[in-house]
Amino acid sequence: MKDLDKWKAKVEADDFTDDEKKVFDEMGLKGSSRRTFLKQVSVASMSLWATSYFTNDLFASTMEDLPEEARVLLNEVKVNLRVNEMSKPLNIDSRMSLLDALRERLALTGTKKGCDHGQCGACTVMIDGKRKLSCLTLAATCDDKEITTVEGLAKDGKLHPMQEAFVKHDGYQCGYCTPGQVCSSVALLEEAKNGEASYLTEDLSTIKKDLKLSEAEIRERMSGNICRCGAYNNIVQAFKEVHSGDSEMPTWEFATQEQMENAKNA
C-alpha cells in the first residue's frame, strides 16, 4: 500500500491543503489524532473504508488496492473501468449497472442509489464529459470510457468551486442527492458554455455560446436531480455563484424590533 506511506509522510510533515484538513477534521481525524490514527493502522488491519480515504489523492479512490473478488458470475464480462483518472480491470456480471460497479466493487460510494430506475438523478456521473445516469448504464458498456464521479472533482487537494459553493450556500440537507447535484452542476457549466438549449430557451434558431442562464433556466436544467429535502433554492444559488459570480437571491432575515412593535400594535 504505497499510498498509505505517502500519507504517513504527509501527516508527519503536516503537509496538507486546507480542503484536505477539512475532510480529515470532518472524518474525526484531527490534529494530533491524525498522526495517532495513521500510526496505529497497518495495511493488514486497515478496513476498506479507511483505505478509500488514504489515496494518492484524498478525493479519489485507490482502486489498485481493492481486492479482486472471486465470485460465481454468470455471463461474465471483462471491462476496464477508468474512473477519476485511475483504471481498474474488472470481471463483472453482464447485468451489473455502472452504479453498482462503482459502489459495490470500487468502494466509490459517493455516487448514490436513489431509485435505480432513472427517475431521481442521485446516481449522476460524467461519462466522457457528459452527465449521465449510472443506474441505467450497464457497466459492461463502459469499457475504457472516462468516468468522473463526485470523488474525482477535487484536484490537487482542492475542492472544485462548485463543491465549495454548495458548502457555502447550504446546497443540501441530508446530503444524499448532493453528489448527483454537484456532478450535474459541474456538467451544466460546460453545457451553458457550449450554448446548449433547454425547453425554456426562447429562440432555438439563434445559436449563442457562453450562455448566462436565468434562474428559471437553471432550475429547468437541474430538474433531473431530485432533492426531497427541498434545498433547491440553495442549489440554484450555489450554481449561480460559480456560473456567473452572482449569487444574489432571497434567503433569510430576522425581523427587526421595529417590525415586531409595529406588528403588535397594528
Next chain:
Amino acid sequence: MKTMNKTGVGAAIDRVEGHLKVTGKATYASEFPIENKVYAQGINSTIAKGTITSIDTTEAEKAAGVLAVITHKNAEKLNDFKKDRYQISTDTIAPVLQSNKVHYYGEYVGVVVAETFEQAQYAARLVKIEYSKANDPKIHFGKERGNAFFPAEDSDYSRGDMEKGLAEADEVVEQTYITPIEHHHPMELHAVIAEWNNGKVTAYASQQMLEDATIAISDTFQIPQKDVRVVAAYVGGGFGSKLNVERHVTLAVMAAKKVGRPVQVTVTRTQMFTNTGLRQKNEQTMKIGAKQDGTLTALSHDTLSHTSPNLVYQEPCGMVSKMLYNSPNAKVTERLMPMNLQTPFAMRAPGEATGSFALESAMDEMAWKLKMDPLEFRIKNDTQTDLHKNRPFSSRLLVECLRIGAEKFGWKNRKDQPRTNTKGNWLIGYGVSAASRNSPYLKTHAKVLLELVEDRVEATMQMDATDIGTGTYTIVAQTAAEYLGIPVEQVKVELGDSNFPVTPGSGGSWGAASYCNGARAACENAVKKLKDNRSIPEDKEVALAELLKQNQLTKFEMTGMAEPSTEFEKHSVFSFGANFAEVWVDKDTGMWKIERMVNVGAAGKILNPKTAYGQIIGGLTMGAGMAIAEKTDVEPNFGNFITRSFADYHVPVNLDMANIDVIFLPEEDKIANKMGIKGIGELGITSVAASLSNAIFNATGKRMRELPITPEKLIEAPLEPGVQEV
C-alpha cells in the same frame, strides 16, 4: 449565553460536515465497508388479502450465487403482536414471515440471499408463490365507512356547545377536504447491513431514532437490548419513514443469522411505497360558524382515515383546530377504518400538515363568504390561551408572523376578486395561511470529551442523536463551542451510534431543542466540575485550556442530561408561522406555478439561520409537493398502489420552486427550555398546501378541496358561487 462566540449558537456557519457531503465521503447505511458482505432481496405479495397456499423455492435455490431463500416456512420464530388493533409507536417490533397470511399487496412474503445484488434480485423473481385470494379485500376507502372505529381515548374532543355556536353564526362553512395517501420518499433508499458477532448484532441502518431501534430489534428477536447496536452516521432523509424499524431490517438481521455472513438489504423505490410507511388518506369535514364581523362562533373538524387490519396508527389531523383559533365552541373527532393497506406512520408534521390544509382552507372560504380580508379574519380570531389545554402558550407570535409577512409579501396588492389579476394567459393569485406546530422537548443525554492539544482544547461530543439533514452535527458543535468557549473548529461531533449516550432521536420537531440542551448540560457540567475541583467561583471566566491545566489534566470527560422543566409542563409550547404565496395559473390548460413565497416563523432561538432556512424551505417544498402532484393511488380491482415509482409519484423538482423569503422572528422561549429553542423541522410544511390552494382560489375563483391540485382537476373544477368570469 456566557460569551460572544462567532461560531457559537446563532451563528450562520457552514455545516461542519459539509465537505464530507460534497465529496461523497459521508457514509450512509449501505456504504460501510463490511467485509464478506452478501445481498438480500425481499419478495412481496401480489394479492391484497388471503393466504399463501404454496411456495416453490427450488428454482431460486438452484440459481447462481444463491445462499438462502427464507419464507414463512423456514423463518425463525419472532416475537409477534399479541393482540389486534395494536397501537404502534417508534419502538414497536417488526416481525416478518411469521405466517402464511397476507394483509396487503406488497407485504414481504420471502427473502432471497445471494452473493451479489444482481443474483439476489433475479432469484427473488424465481420464487413461485400461489395464493388463495380472499374475496373481500378492504381496498376502497369509500366502502369501508361503516367499519370506522374510535381509535383512542382522546380521539374525540369538544368544548362549549357547537349547536349553539352555529346558531349564533351569521355565516356557516361546511366542506369536506381530502388529502390522498402520500409517501415520505427520502432520497436514500432505506437500507441496512446486518452483522452478527458472538450472538450480538450490529445494524448499519438508516434510522432516525437509535435507542428505539435497538429496542425494536431486541424485542423482535428476543435478545437483550445490550446485544443490539445500531449505527446511522448519516441518514439520507427520513421525514418520519425511518422513525421506526421497518421489516427490511428484520429480514436482514434474520438472513445474516441464517447465512452466517453480513447481509445488506436495500429497499427498492417500489418497495418504499409498500414497506416503509405512508401518510394515510384523510377525509376531513370542517364546519365553521362566524359572525358578520369575523368573530368565530363554532369550529368542528371530523376526520376519517384508515389503518391496517391489525395495527393502529392515527394521525391527529384535528389537533390544529383545537388550539389555533379563538372559537369558544369546538369539536374534533377522529375515526379509522381498517383497510388492506400497509400501516400508516408519521410523515413530516403528522396532523398539522394535513389538518392545516382543511382548517386553513375552510378559514379562507369563510373570509370569502364574509367578504373579509383572510389575513384580518385570522388575526381577529387569535388567542393567547390554548383553549384546548386551557393554559397559556409559552409564547405565541402568530399575529406578528402574519403582519410582518404581509408587509414583506405586499399583501395589500392582493385583488379581492378572483380572475382580476392577470398577465397574458396567466391568472395571478395571492394566498395566506397560518401555521402552528407542537414543539416537544424530551430527556436527552450527552457526553463531552476534552483533550488538551498543545495550548488549545479539542472537544468531542457524543450522542446517539442522528442528523437526517436537519443540521444536528452543526448545531451540536455550535452549542459545544458556545458553552465551552472555544471555536467550533475545535469541536468534533460524533453521532449516529446507539453506543453513545441516549437521546430521543430525530422526529417530531424535538431534535434541535433536545439535542442542544443535552449537549449544553454536558458542557456546563464539565466546566463546572473543572471549576469546582479548583474552587473557582462559577461566574469567574477562565479559559477552558487554562482550566484543564489548573486541574493538571490533558484529558477529561463528562456527561450531562437535560429534560423539560415543570414550567414547560404548565404551558403549551408551539412554534408559529405564516405562509404567503403568489401563484400563476394558466387560464386554459390548468397548469400552474409558484411565483414566490414568503414564510415567517416564530420558532424560538434560531441556532443557525443557514440550516434553519434549509429546514423551512425544505418544508415549503414538501408542502408544495402536497399541492402540486403528490398522491398514491390504490388500484380499485387489485388493491396495489398503481403509483409505484418516482415516475408516477411526482415530488417537486427544482423548476417547481421559486424564490422564497424567510423571516425569523427574534424570540427566545425560556419556558420551552433553557436555550429558548423551539422546533422548526415541521413548521415549514404546515399549511403550505392551504396557502397555495387559497392563492389558486384568488387567481381562478376555483376552490380546490382535494389534493393534489393537478391540471386535470383544475380544468374540471367549477367556479365558486359569487365569482365573476372576467
Next chain:
Amino acid sequence: MRPFTYTNAKNTQEALQQTTATTHYLAGGTNLVDLMKEDVERPDQLVDVNNLEFNKIEKNQSGGWSLGAMLNNSDTANHPDIRKNYPLLSMAMLSAATAQIRNMATNGGNLMQRTRCPYFFETSMPCNKREPGSGCGAIDGMNAVHAIFGYSKECIATHPSDMCVALAAMGAEVEVQKPDGSSRRIPFSEFHRLPGDRPEKDTNLEKGELITQIHLSTPQFSDNYYYLKIRERSSYAFALISVAAGLSIQNGMISRVGLAMGGVAHKPWKLSEAEEFLKGKKATTENFEKAAELAMKDAKPFEKNKYKVEMGTKAVVRALQQAINRTA
C-alpha cells in the same frame, strides 16, 4: 434482471448478424435497462449498437437532414442544423426527461420507447401488451393517463415520446436495416401502430430490423413552431397531453401546417383533419378553436381521463397561438 449475454457490435453488419429471436439491441438503455430491471423486458442477449456508424446528422438528397439512430437526443436537439431548420423537433426533444437522460437516450431508441402504463410496468398485473392474453387492467381500472383515440379493447395504452409527436407533425421516414443486410424506409406515420388485437407490437418493425436513420424532408416551421407539454409538474414528467404545432404563413394565410398530439393514443396522434381545415386560412384564434374541435371530435375517453377532451382542445389552440406569437 434475467441473465443475458452481452456483445458489443463494432459495426452494423456485426450487429445484424448476431441477432436472434430473443435479442434486443441496446442503445442508450434509458428505457430498456429500466424495463429489464422491472422484468418486463426479458432478452437473453443484448447487442450493444452504441458504437455503430449511425451517430451523426447529415444532409440528405431530398434537401433535408438525416438523423443517425445512434446519436443521442441532446446532440440531436442541440445540433445547429436541427435548431435552425427543425426547431419544433428540438423543442419537443428538449421537453423530454432530463439532461442526463437526453445525453444517453438515442434517436432510434426514442422511437422504440414503450408505454408508461402502470399495468405494463407491474408484472403482477394483467397487461396484454406485456403478456398477451392476460387482459387489460387499465380499461376498468386506473385509466387517467390513457388513450382517448384509436385504442382497442385489448389495450388503451399511450405512446410516451415527445420527439415522436414532433416527427408526426413534421413527417419523416425511418430507415431500417434487415438482418440480411437489405434496408427499407418506413413513413413515420406507419412506423408506430395502433394496438388492435396485437398490443404487444408497438411498431411495424420486423424481427431483427435495426433503425439506422431518420430522414427529414426540407426544413420546416423554422419561424412558427411550439411544443406544448401539459404535465403534473413543471419538468421531468411525462405529458398528460402534448401538442406539436408548426405553421408556415404566406401573405397572412396558413400555407403549411403540422399538428400532432401526444399522450392520447397508442402512437403519436397526427391531427390530419385539423391540419386540412387550417390550410389556406387565416391564423386566428377562431380558426384555431375550430381546428381544435375537429381534432378532438372523435375522442372517446374512459372513466378517469375525461379531462383529456377539454384539455386537448385547449392545448391545440394554445400551441397554435404560441407558434404564431413567436413572430407576432
